Amino acid sequence: MVLNEICDDYENVDQIILANVARDCAQLGFVVERSHIVTALGELIEDGLAKAYLLSGTKPEEFRGVPSRDVVEEDFKMTSWWPFDDDGNPAP
Numbered sequence: 001m002v003l004n005e006i007c008d009d010y011e012n013v014d015q016i017i018l019a020n021v022a023r024d025c026a027q028l029g030f031v032v033e034r035s036h037i038v039t040a041l042g043e044l045i046e047d048g049l050a051k052a053y054l055l056s057g058t059k060p061e062e063f064r065g066v067p068s069r070d071v072v073e074e075d076f077k078m079t080s081w082w083p084f085d086d087d088g089n090p091a092p
Helices: 013-027 034-047
Strands: 051-054 075-077
Touching: 013 034, 034 051
Parallel strands: none
Antiparallel strands: 051 075
16 A cells, blocks of 8 residues: 555655555554554665655655655655555455
C-alpha cells in the first residue's frame, strides 16, 4: 500500500502517505502506525523500488540511500499495485 501511495507523485510521509495508507488498511481490518510507513519506505528504497528526494530547493535533490528514520518531511516517488477492486472492496 505504501508503494501504491507514492506511485504517481512526490508524497509527504505524515500528511499524505500515513493518512491514506492508514485509511485503506482500516478498510482491511488492521491498524498502521507511522513507524510501519517509515520502515516500509526504507525497505522500498533499499530494494531499489523507491527513491527519497529533498524538495526544499529549486530542483528535487535525491538522497543517497535511506534517509534517517526520524526525518518527517522527506518525499518519495515510485510505481505500484492496488489492493482494492473497482468498487472499492478488498481484492481477493
